[in-house]
Amino acid sequence: MGDSTGVKAARRNISADERRRQLVAAALRVMKRDGIAAATTRAICAEAGMPHGAFHYCFHTKKDLYAAVLASDREIDLDDAWPEIRPDASPEENVRTLLSAYWSQVEADPGAQLVLYELGTVALRDPELQDLPQIEHRESVEKATGYISRLAKEAGLTYLREEGVLADLLLATLNGVTWSWLSHRDDARARASLDQFAGLLATLVRA
Amino acid sequence: MGDSTGVKAARRNISADERRRQLVAAALRVMKRDGIAAATTRAICAEAGMPHGAFHYCFHTKKDLYAAVLASDREIDLDDAWPEIRPDASPEENVRTLLSAYWSQVEADPGAQLVLYELGTVALRDPELQDLPQIEHRESVEKATGYISRLAKEAGLTYLREEGVLADLLLATLNGVTWSWLSHRDDARARASLDQFAGLLATLVRA
DNA sequence: ACAGGACTTGGTCACTTGACCAAGTCCTGT
DNA sequence: ACAGGACTTGGTCAAGTGACCAAGTCCTGT
Structure with missing residues (x-):
């Protein structure tokens, strides 16, 4: 007007x-x-x-x-939500807080995770889009590797396995727990799985 | 005629x-x-x-x-493909052969796995179908628990955690590795993740 | 100023999809 | 035998959906 x-x-x-x-x-x-x-x-x-x-x-x-x-569709990003890592805490505890920080982001936006799977299935079926999940997966592994390596630096610890191998397994487990959680929607149960896994990962760490 | x-x-x-x-x-x-x-x-x-x-x-x-x-759509079934478990072998080795038997079935029919995710996403979006993934997931956990417990019996070992907890984590990781594998299609890499995980699980076992 | 290309808009088209129906045909119980 | 219900079949319908287009309007380089 x-x-x-x-x-x-x-x-x-x-x-x-x-x-x-x-x-x-x-x-x-x-x-x-x-x-x-x-x-x-x-x-x-x-x-x-x-x-x-x-x-x-x-x-x-x-x-x-x-x-x-x-x-x-870059997935969950910890750069702006990196938790406080304490060198004096146990490795398991540090791994646990890291996974917890990741999980908080998942819980905050379930739809985003579901879309990731929806887009993935569509792309995996379509010959013209099939390379995209592969590319996305590689980038995820790289990012996860970065986080793993940052954790090592800040917590002052060393890994007993190659970082890429750990990132691969970590990524898979996080994805799997997310998928399970979307099905049962039991927050405590998902976090329990994550905590278990944190304990296992701490097995592969030397302070 | x-x-x-x-x-x-x-x-x-x-x-x-x-x-x-x-x-x-x-x-x-x-x-x-x-x-x-x-x-x-x-x-x-x-x-x-x-x-x-x-x-x-x-x-x-x-x-x-x-x-x-x-x-x-019952998923992978080990009843007809149960591997030979040797009580004299190391726990890690036995876990590994079990996971390997599971994985062979996954590798044999990738489409079946992908359909599982496709159906899952559809059901998770539809209010009328939302309980089905939950039910399916519970059944999967029960089945996995059964396998875990059978493994314990045949290999003669005890778990340091509740079997249900192990089943939950195992199921998630298997799902996650499968999803990753559908993206990158690198058989060796998937099996490597599985072997790593077998080693970790063996940590929670006492012979 | 103004030509020409970049951008905008509403309308239309061919096609697919899930749903439904009426007119049959088969089969079983009595 | 035969009534009545279960089953079968092809056709039709309304509601989208992705794609496309022609006629405009805006804007920038010269």
């Missing part, structure tokens, strides 16, 4: 790249809230506040969107 | 229950081969060699079929 140009209002053009980002974000929101099946091109555009026609201007095909989402 | 009644051929009526079984089996075949998204009512009927109309005579709704498939 304050604008003297009147009704025409603001139709500012946005770069296609920016729109792509918005669509990916909107798609992720819809998927988390209503599941991947509900994430139709129309629902995504509506969530992003765009007309439906915008979709195929930004993405040639819906598969392209999936690819973009998969590439953007 | 040998039938004197001629062209009319065999139109034998089958009980609805039997048809339901056939449809569930056909659905599982289609899902394993082409993914859950390809398992349309038509595709399933075609796979089962039935006309499309038969579907909604046997199942009121497609969700009912999902429920039936989920209920029937």
Whole structure:
């Protein structure tokens, strides 16, 4: 109303790249809230506040969107939630607090985890998307390796196995516990499994 | 041709229950081969060699079929593939051979595992199906507990933790390793994780 | 200023999918 | 034998869905 140009209002053009980002974000929101099946091109555009026609201007095909989402869907990140590690505490205790920090993030957003599995199954079935889970998995292992190595530094300990091997197993177990938890939804039970595993991992550590 | 009644051929009526079984089996075949998204009512009927109309005579709704498939989709079974356990071998070695026997079954039919995750995600999103993963999970834990306890008996060892707790963690890790393997498809790497885990489990055992 | 490309929008299309139904055919109990 | 219910079949329907397009509007380089 304050604008003297009147009704025409603001139709500012946005770069296609920016729109792509918005669509990916909107798609992720819809998927988390209503599941991947509900994430139709129309629902995504509506969530992003765009007309439906915008979709195929930004993405040639819906598969392209999936690819973009998969590439953007970085999973849980501890960089901003790194717990306090005490060199004087037992290794088991330190491992436990680290896993607990990770788990808090999982518990905070179950939908995000579920979307990860939904996207994974879709990608694993589609020949055109099959490499993406592999890439994502490699990046996860690298990130986990980084955390493991940081833990060693801060807690002042050494591993009896190669860090990559530990990261592999750790990642698998975390994924498995998450999957189980999505099924039974028993927080205590999931944390119990995690604590058990922390105890086992501490076996492979020398202070 | 040998039938004197001629062209009319065999139109034998089958009980609805039997048809339901056939449809569930056909659905599982289609899902394993082409993914859950390809398992349309038509595709399933075609796979089962039935006309499309038969579907909604046997199942009121497609969700009912999902429920039936989920209920029937018993996962990996070691009863017919139980390995030889030697009381004179080390606990770690025995755990390892048990996990290896399990893993051979996973490797033999990757599609079956993927379908499990696909069905899981679908069920977890649908309020009407949400209890099914929970039930399935409980049954899995019970079965795993049975195997763990059988291992103890045959190998002559005792656990330092409650068997249910071990089963919970074991199940999670197996699931996680499977998921990772579906992504990277590196057989050796999956088995390496499993061997590591066997070593850790052996920590919780007393001969 | 203005040409030309980047962006925007609503509408349309071919196709699939789950659901349903009416008109049959078979089969069992009496 | 035969009534009545269980089973069978092909066809149809409404509701989406991804894809595409033509006619615009905006904006930047020259």
